[in-house]
Amino acid sequence: MEHKLGVYICTGCGIGDAIDIEAVAKIATDDVKAALCKNHECLCSEEGHAFVQADIDGEGLDVVALAACSMREKQAELTWGDTWVERINYREQLAWCHEPNDEDTQWLAEDYIRMLGARLGVTSKPVPHIEEMSDRVLVVGGGITGMNAALFAAKAGKEVVIVEKEDALGGFLKRVHKRFPVLPPYEELEDNDIASTVEAVADHDKITVYLSSTIGKIDGAPGNFDVTVDGAGASEKVGSIVMAAGFTPYDASKLTHLGYGEVKDVVTSVELEDMASEGKLVRPSDEGDLDTVVFIQCAGSRDADHLPYCSTTCCSVSLKQTQYIADANDEAKTYVLYKDMRTPGQWETFYQQVQKQGTIFVKSEIKSVVAGDDGGAVVTIEDVLLGEDVEIECDLVVLAVGQVPACKSEQLLKLGYRQGPELPSMDAKLEVKSDDDEEAEVVDRKDEVTGGFPNSHFICFPYETRRTGIYAAGPVRQPMDIASAVDDAAGAAFKAIKSVALMSEGKSVHPRVGDMSWPDFALQRCTQCKRCTEECPFGALDEDEKGTPKPNPTRCRRCGICMGACPERIVGFADYSVQSINSMIKGIYVAEEWEEKPAVLCLVCENDAYPALDMAGTARMKYSPFVRFVTMRCLGGLNLQWIADAMAKGFDGVLLLGCKAGDDYQCHFIQGSELAQTRLSKVQETLDRLMLESERVAFHEIEIDNFGAVPGIIDDFMEKLEALGPNPFKD
């Protein structure tokens, strides 16, 4: 693309002392054809800013390239309205980590200018994708989470549609007698005020409620979802979705080892709520008094054969229920048999209160639950302290059952997405297609469910789902109590509103929030290999019947994984593409063999590896000056063509620095780093064809805090290359 480029070299912070500015300027104006190249002793000062502004106004520059500090520094100072600003890292990744006034450092500085020029030749400023959008919010589920999400969104001025499968709002709380205390002094049970929430929803004129209804289908993309509501037979247009379908209690019929279904006087914690609500706190077998009640914690929870996880609320629920028993019969004895009593935060106070009131707590293993001779039950526990079995005769056994997310067994969203109808669960893996794969079979997804909790994998970003504009909230996302569900509803409603607000301006959501670029597909060259539609971590691409991708720009997170997936190299962003990186590689000067200077391309992830390199520079750590860094949005965008081109051009090696992959991945784009490594496993073919050693291409996972290791990784790689000798493709 044609640009009127101004290059500015900051000579501050040691840059001016490290390189020959005049020589760099010559490259900028002669080779790169910049309209001008100037230097300033401190570009980030007011004077520096005015210095550049004068040229923008006077010369009509449309691109300003600053060879100065890292792009992670001084962004506010180094901004000129809407002018396109490029940053070249001459400080942290050049002057601070390489020998000053050395020909190799100088060569690096000049290469970075050439690389920028080459890139600008094939890129342009992104034009945002803007379409007409709905800012209405669909809430799936009319329980406490869904109703609160709806109320929050409605109070913020948005129209809301609630779809509830039952014939009344209220969800699980309809069955709850009282709530355990969440307000100080945390000693008294609280009334279940769900009716007032139901009323508030019913009264709100911005909220439409469909009862006895489920989602028939959701087509489209964020900003323009078309929702078919089965039951009510309605169609709705919405912009974003809060999935708040709640949980079902663990199926106690699987807990026969705890007497359920075998012993009449064994009930679940949920059934005890019903009994308390009905005022029928008696033995189910004969309506006798409840003189002794045993609560069994983790009934099917923290148990590899049932629910491997802890539902976090059951301890407090049982504590609450001991009060039901005490309220009905103040002479009653209650036992709580537990693995660990888990009453975090202020819930501990209520635990202490219940202990004081005489409930007996025993850490124990349950050996058996059998019917008593005279009704009731006998619970046998192993008492570790006494080293023997103890029998407890009781009138009732209450099994504290855990929470199972509603998405485990039923489809909730029925999205018309090529990658499946539901939110992926935390452990759901992407498919990676290899060259050897046969034509992909048509996957029957019509019965596919989420499986586990569709929670975020990211601790810092708990609302990250792999489907843009769709946010899970409440116990469907992870086990939680009522108060947490209300908080979660607030957060998810916010995210739903914000996602459409950003998209309506053509902006990306997390993690490249505000990015206005979007991937363009040159579909006339598409071979329908389906790699992009399978590998997009966010399900952004659908397919037509032939397998041609159908992009949905508002689902896209701008990671560029699709452009790495495409063997035909037809995918690109205005400012970031296979061609733009190719051109940078071509822009690098590769020394001829007699010069005995290696050339190494290093592709770095901008999220973790790039800052790690900056911090290594700030710590003034030194490493080889022969490495050229090319920054990527995510290494998942890796296209093997770059490696082939670099090798054919005479580069001695290619080093890739990406985020941690695997189960505890740190890649901000889910599996970008893993995809890069998978793709790389096929680079051998390319190297074999060129008769080059496989050690010439290496991948390292970099954790941002371990920046101190980066110089060593680079230097080790350089040593290996030295041992291999120069790439024979050099001139």
Add this chain to the structure above:
Amino acid sequence: MSQSKATLVVGGGMSGISTALELSELGRPVILVEKSPFIGGKVATFNKYFPKLCPPTCGLEINYKRLRKAANLSLHTQAQVTKVDGGPGDYTVTIEVAPRYVNHKCTACGECAEACGSERDDDFNQGMAKTKAIYLAGHMAYPHRYVLDKEACDEADLPKIKDACKYGAVDLDETPQTLTEQVGAIVWATGWESYDVSKVDYLGKGELPDVITNLQMERLADPSGPTGGKILRPSDGKEVESVAFVQCAGSRDINHLPYCSGICCLASLKQICYVREAAPNAKVYMFHIDVRAGKYEEFYAKIQADEAVEIIKGKVASIFPEGEGLRLQVENIESGESLKVDLDMIVLATGIVPNTADLPFEATMDDYGFLMLGDAPGIIPAGCVRRPADVATVVQDATGAAMRTLTQE
């Protein structure tokens, strides 16, 4: 709804940063106020998160990147809100800003610190190291601008520091400032401090050098911490061969913190991983009342399966010096045995105390100092001022707080 007026977010830790960014990216003006010279709060000092064992700086980097782009967000560090007048939709707040002595011209080149001979205790490293009197808190410090601790600086160093800066960034004459701002909503996210272990007699009163807190352990294990990530005994630098984690160090104790801080069990389980990695031959103990691993059962199970780790139910009775190391006394509640364990180092899992003393507004609070929604009309508490919580929960809550600023009547 308070549309056009800014929202004041008090506290620049994980909660405050998250609320501020969420609102700002929605197009709402935000004023973010942090009392220390750098944001990031406690999280910035952590080595890794449980259960993923990933570095918090990874998410902070994303958040700082968002902050750099947030044109409608103004950040005041070394600032405290001292007065709140008015009510929902229309507050007048007074913010006192302490001098940094380093202005916006700072390029973080580090020449000033080179020139400075004076040192100060490094609070970022929990007092286990020194920094120059002009310093950045850690490699990821945000804002990336030096701060001068004038009290810790020798008079003679001041002109040297000033002269070392080529950019005129050192301003020794800076004075405290008082700002008055009109805001529509307030989010209170001032976070927490660790319970003061010097109050706990039976756990060594904070006087034994090899008895450290869980916050200190974070810095010891950090590759850029005072020991470069090696877990060394503070008294003599010996690599640890035995370490005990003492849970509920002052927590679930009516004489100290009656509540449970909810995160300390997981923090210790995480720190057990640090020890197992840095000192693979070390024997590790964890003494607890209950192991409250909440939603991360799988993580707990993995550590339970490690034969080098003994997890024992028992409340520690005493800790005292023994030879060059320490001795710990505890009763194993499950076996009834009374145990004496000799150790190189003990890590106290201290709890969370909300930073809610001296609030500039009227608020009812629970007996422990946690703020409830509605305790101060119109002021929205977020994060650990509401209840002890892990990072994911805190960010979730902070996002909810952003929502609540929009719906506040």
